[in-house]
Amino acid sequence: MKSLRPILLTAVCIASSLPGVTHAQVNGPTPYPDAKNEAAWPGKGPIRSFGWMVDNRKYFWTQREKAKGAVVLVGDSLTAGWKPDVLAAAFPGLKIANRGVGGDTSRGVLFRFKEDVLDLQPRAVMLLVGGNDLSAHGDPKYAAENMAIMLDMVQAHDPDLPVILAQGPPSASPEAPHKPGARADLNTRIAKLAEGRKNVTLVDLFTPLATADGKPVPEYFAKDLVHISPAGYQKWLTVLVPVFDKLGLKGAAQP
Incomplete structure (x- = not known):
């Protein structure tokens, strides 16, 4: 029998020459660039790259086939913090893939948006990000611009793909304070991003967790x-469940 090695090498070479196919994409997620190499990252604003982020993405890669066709939740630790059993109880039978990464900025989500989200051929996407941009004192304008690029990527991928775009909650950490008015600024910009985009549904996840003067309600936070x-998270579900229902995101076992 002739060796299969030349055939396999030829197949790899052909695959590697196709647009959008790289060695990294065949064998695992595209590695994060050097955090100090500003030009290697898409978008603008703060960059964060830690070891657990690499580990998270390697794990996501092993779940790609399982996650195909899911509703994909993407963002930072606020998204990562959703417990699978809580989501399963709130959305029975609905396939959900959580792609939240703790510490991530909007620029980091933009970097991984294609591989971690769009390549899953999602049924819908929920995007909640920006808090780490603000704690790093990044300009809310840049965070919104990065989100706009992601929405444009969705439009190019599938203009009918539903996107739930979330305005983030208040924060009052003395270790990672936001500049005064930064969250209100970013949430206003996020609302404007949703305007004129028929596939985008804006959700306010700030008001349910905030006091009348815009501070965190203690019982809703760590x-x-x-x-x-x-x-x-239970409070957020009072907002999200009706939105999912309106978008027809029912579980497989539901009519």
Whole structure:
């Protein structure tokens, strides 16, 4: 029998020459660029790259086939903090893939948006990001611009793909304070991003967790007043469940 090695090498060479196909994309997620190499990252604003982010993405890669056709949740630790059993109880039978990465900025989500989200051929996407941009004192304008690029990527991928675009919650961490008015600025910009985009549904995840003067309601947050408590996620569900229902995102077992 002739060796298969020349045939396999030829197949790899052909695959590697196709647009959008790289060695990294065949064998695993595209590695994060050097955080100090500003030009290697898409978008603008703060860059964060930590070891657990690499580990998270390697794990995501192993789940790609399982996650095909899911509703994909993408963002930072606020998204990553959703417990699978909580989501399963709230959305019975609905296939959900959580692609939240703790510490991620809008620029980091933009970098991985194609591989971690669009390549899953999602049924819908929920995007909640920007808090780490603000804690790094990044310009809200740049965070919104990065989100706009992601929405444009969705438009190019499938103009009918539903996107749930979330305005983020308040934060009051003394270790990672936001500049005064930064969250309000970013949430206003996020609202404007949704205007004129028929596939985008804006959701306000700020108001349900905020006091009348815009501060975190303590029971809805962890002690750091940044991360969300179990009660906070339940409060968010009172907003999200009707939105999912309106978009027809029912579980497989539901009519």
